[in-house]
Amino acid sequence: MELTKKISMFGRTHALEGEIDDFLDKLSQCALLFKIAIKVYLNEGCTDEFERKLQDVNKMESDADYLRRAIETQLYAQTLIPESRGDVLGLIENLDQLLNLFESSLWAFSIEQPDIPEEFHNDFDALTDMAVQSVETLVLASRAFFRNIDAVSDHNHKVMFYEKEADKVSTKLKKAIFSSELDLSRKSQLRNFVEHIDNVPDWAEDVADRLAIYSIKRTF
Numbered sequence: 459m460e461l462t463k464k465i466s467m468f469g470r471t472h473a474l475e476g477e478i479d480d481f482l483d484k485l486s487q488c489a490l491l492f493k494i495a496i497k498v499y500l501n502e503g504c505t506d507e508f509e510r511k512l513q514d515v516n517k518m519e520s521d522a523d524y525l526r527r528a529i530e531t532q533l534y535a536q537t538l539i540p541e542s543r544g545d546v547l548g549l550i551e552n553l554d555q556l557l558n559l560f561e562s563s564l565w566a567f568s569i570e571q572p573d574i575p576e577e578f579h580n581d582f583d584a585l586t587d588m589a590v591q592s593v594e595t596l597v598l599a600s601r602a603f604f605r606n607i608d609a610v611s612d613h614n615h616k617v618m619f620y621e622k623e624a625d626k627v628s629t630k631l632k633k634a635i636f637s638s639e640l641d642l643s644r645k646s647q648l649r650n651f652v653e654h655i656d657n658v659p660d661w662a663e664d665v666a667d668r669l670a671i672y673s674i675k676r677t678f
Contacts, residue, residue, distance in 0.1 A: 473532065474529065474532050474533070475604070477525050477528055477529050477532070478529060478546075478550070478604065479601075480525055481522055481525040481526060481529065481550065481553070482553075482597050482600055482601060484518050484521055484522040484525065484557070485522065485553055485556060485557060485593065485597055486593070486594060486597045487518055488515055488518040488519065488522070488556075488557050488560050489556075489560065489589075489590045489593040489594055489597075490590065491511055491514050491515050491518065491560075492515060492560045492563070492564065492586070492589075492590060492658075493586055493587065493590045494511055495508055495511035495512060495515065495564055495567075496567075496582065496583070496586045496655070497583065497586075498511060499567055499574075500574065500579045500582055500583060503571070504567065504568060504571045508567070508568070509568065511564070512564045512565065512567075512568055515560055515561050515564055516561060518557070519557045519558065519560070519561045522554060522557050523554070523557075526550055526551070526554050529546075529547075529550055530547060530550075533546060533547060542672075542675075542676065545672040545675065545676075548668065548672070549600065549603070549665070549668065549669060549672060552661075552664070552665045552668060553596075553600065553665060555661060555665075556593055556596075556658065556661055556662065556665070559654075559657055559658050559661060560658070562654075563654040563655060563657075563658075566650075566651065566654055567651070567654075570647065570651075572644075572647050572648060572651050573644070574648065574651070575638070575640070577634075577638075578631060578634065578635065578648070581627055581630060581631040581634070582631070582651075582652075582655070584627050585624055585627045585628055585631060585652065585655050585656060586655055588620050588621075588623045588624035588627060588659055589620075589624055589655050589656070589658035589659045589662075590658075591620045592617050592620035592621055592624065592658065592659040592662040592663070593658060593659075593662050595613050595616045595617045595620060595662075596613070596617050596662045596665060596666055596669075598613040599613035599614050599617065599666060599669055600669065603669060603672065603673060603676075607673050607676050607677065610669060610670065610673045611670070611673070614666045614669060614670055617659075617662055617663055617666040618663060618666065620659055620662075621659040621660065621662060621663040624656055624659040624660075625656070625659075628652050628653070628655075628656040631652050632649055632652055635648045635649060635652070636649070
């Protein structure tokens, strides 16, 4: 039984395996680009370099959308892994939402160009780091779901850890913002940008919860 759990879900469906791997690569790369973009914004503002990173994320999200549709087509048109098709589709669609969150957050920075006081930079940076690490770990959990079901929980508990750490940072940051001498309108704007970033680990935790259920189902 233990050996069975470690066998890849894909069997002979190597094309599907490659596309799912590529999709997860895109998600991981998008997370890293997001981290770089926020760091650039904090250090330099809405510069050409920031805009280039935004465009890189846009392209990565578009490429991932193409892969998601290709995966869906293969699962239905070629009736691949029928016993787990619904769970795989659900997982891919929920992971895709993380790409949308990265993109929409950076667009918000580009459009509104919030003036973030330097005293808040370290916490914005720390929050971004927790968000990105939650996604990176979720990618590892997702890869394990397809190849080594026993390893999913090893990664999932770290997703929960990073989400809780992100909550601590975001709460601290929002308290600091509303304790400052800034105008209420600026406080509200900065709070919204904290939540833009904090939405990422929140969603990652939700996906990890679903992944845990999918993993349990595969063991029976």
